[in-house]
Amino acid sequence: MKLNLMTGDLMMTDLSVFRVNQGKKRNSLLLQLKKQYMIQLFVLCGIAFLVVFNYTPMFGILIAFKDYSITDGVSGMFTAPWNGFAHFLEFFNDHMFWVVVGNTLAISLLKILFTFPAPIILALVLNEITITPLKRFAQTVSYLPHFISWVIVAGIAGSFFSQTRGVVNEILLQMNIIENPLAILIEPQYFWGLAVGTEVWKATGWWSIIFLAAIAGVDPTLYEAAQMDGAGRLKRIWHITLPSIKGAIVVVLVLSIGNLLGGGIGGSNFEQSMLLGNVINSPRSEIIQTYAFRIAMVEGRFDYGAAITFIQSVVSVVLIFSSNHIMKRISGSSLF
C-alpha cells in the first residue's frame, strides 16, 4: 500500500492476481504453493485469527433479523425464528431515534468543523518556526494528549470543569464573566462543546504530524522563487504551503467523513459519551453506539441492539465509499 501525501492517492499496489494456466501445467500451482508453504503458513495464521474473532461474530448479524435472546446461546443465532426487518422498523419508530441520530451527527459534524482546521494551522505554525529546539519541544508536547487514554482525559475534565472549585469556573467567576458556576459536566447544553473541545485538545498535535510531513516534502526553491517575485510570508503560506498538503487534507477528510457515525477522525464518540455522559445530559450525549450498547447490555435486547449496530456499520461503509468517490470527482485525488 502506498500513500502519496502530496496527491492523496492511496494505492493498493502489488495486488497481482496469481498466474494460472498461462501455458503452464496445473501441477505448477501446487508446486508453487509447496515452495512458499512457510509464507502461506504465516498468512494463514492471520486468516485463522480473523475467522475466529472477526468472521464468526459476523454470523451474529443474523440475530438482527431474528427474535433472539442470549439464553439461546450460539446455536440460537441460527435456530431462532426470523422476524425480518421488524427490529429495523422499530428503531426508526423509536422515540429515541431522532435524539440519538441527531446527537451522533451533530457531534461528528462539529468535530470535523473544529478538529479539522486545528492540526493544519498547528502544522503551518510549526513550519514557520526556525528555532529548532523550540520546534522539537513544541511538537513533542503537542502529541502528548494523544497517548493519554480517554479515561484520564475524563478524569482531568472532571476536575477542571467541576461546578464546585473547578479551574474553569473559578477563572470565569473571577473575571466576572458569569455569576454562578456552570454545570458543564452535568447539563445537556454543554456536552457538545465539551466533546468537541476535549477532542481538539487530544487529537490536534497528533494529526499535525501528517500535515507537517506533507509540508516538509515541498521543494524549498519554490519559496525562494516566490520571495523573489515579492510574495510576503502570508502569501507564500497561502499559495505554496497550503496547496502542497491538498492530498493529506483529502485523506484526512475522507477518513473523517467515512467515520462520521463513529465520531471525527479518531472515532472517539463512543468513549466520550460513555465516560462524560450521564443520565442528566443524555438528551445531548446519547449517541447511536451508546444507545445500541445500552439496549443490548443493559436492557438485554441483544437482537434489537444488533440491528441498530448493523445499520450503523452499513451506513459507515456507504459513507466512506461515497465520500471517497465525491472527493475524487471534486479534487482529483482520493483515498482509494
Next chain:
Amino acid sequence: MSIGKRTIEDYIVDLLCYSILLVVVFVTLYPFYFVIINSLNEGMDAARGGIYLWPRRFTLENYAEFFNDPKWMDALFVTVARTIIGTPLTVFFTCMVAYGLSHKNLIFKKTYFVLFVFSMYFSGGLVPYYVVLRSLGLLNNFLVYIIPWALNTFFLFVATAFFRDLPQEMIESGYIDGAGDMKIYFRIVIPVSMPLIATMLLFIGVTQWNSWFDAAYFVRYDHLRTLGYRMIEVINQSLAPADAQAALLLAGSRRITPLSLQMAAMIVATAPIIFVYPFLQKHFIKGMMLGSVKG
C-alpha cells in the same frame, strides 16, 4: 523560511506563530501539571479549591495510599502484566502475518487482502463477539487481554508496506545461501525492521496499558481489573459534588479524599507513557510515514 531582509510582515507572522505555539504548549501541559500538584496536596485541603500553581499542603500520602491499596496494586499488576506479555506477542504475531502478506509472489494474495480489509470495516458487533469469547472460555480469564488482541489490522498493513519496501536483494541473498523462509524472517528481516518494531511496541503497548473496556465488560473477577477500569470507578464517584466526597473519608485517614487518591492514580497511570514516548518520537514519526511515497 525567508531569505534576505526581514520585513514588518515577517515580524508580525513570527509574533503570531510564537504566541500560538505558547498557547498550545500551555494548554497541553497545564492539565497534567494541575493533576500533579493536586496529587501532591492533601486531599481535604485540595477540596477547598484554589490549588492552581503549586501544592498548598505538600504531601506524599496520596501516593502512599495508592501503593498500599490492594485494589489499585492488583490493577497495576494486571495492567503491567498485560502490557508486558500482550504487546510483544501482538507485535510478533502481526509482523509474522505481515511478512507473509508482503511476499512478492504470494498465491491468493488478492483474496487475503480483501479478507483483511473487509474485516476492518465490517464487524459482527459486540454481542456476537462476546458470545465467541464466552465459548472460547476467555471470559473472566486473563487471556482475554492477550489473545483477542494478537492481530492488529491497522499495523498489519503498515508492516506489510514496510516489509515490501525492504530491498529484495537482502532476502534473495538469504535464499541463495540456502536459508528457509522462517530463517530469513528471523535472521535477516527482523533485525533490519527495528524502526517498525519500535513503533509498534510503543503504540500497541500504549493501547494495552490504557485499555478499560474489556476489563469492564468481559471480566467479573475483581482482581482481574485493570488500572483504566479502576480509574472509571473512581471518576464516577468523583463527579459527585466535593462535599459528598468529604463524607466518604477513607478509613484511617482524615486527609485523603477519593479525588486526591484518583489524582495520584492518574499520575501513576500516565507517567510511564510520558517517560517513554519522547524517546521513540523519531521512530513513530517515521512510522506514520511508512508506506508513503517520498517526494
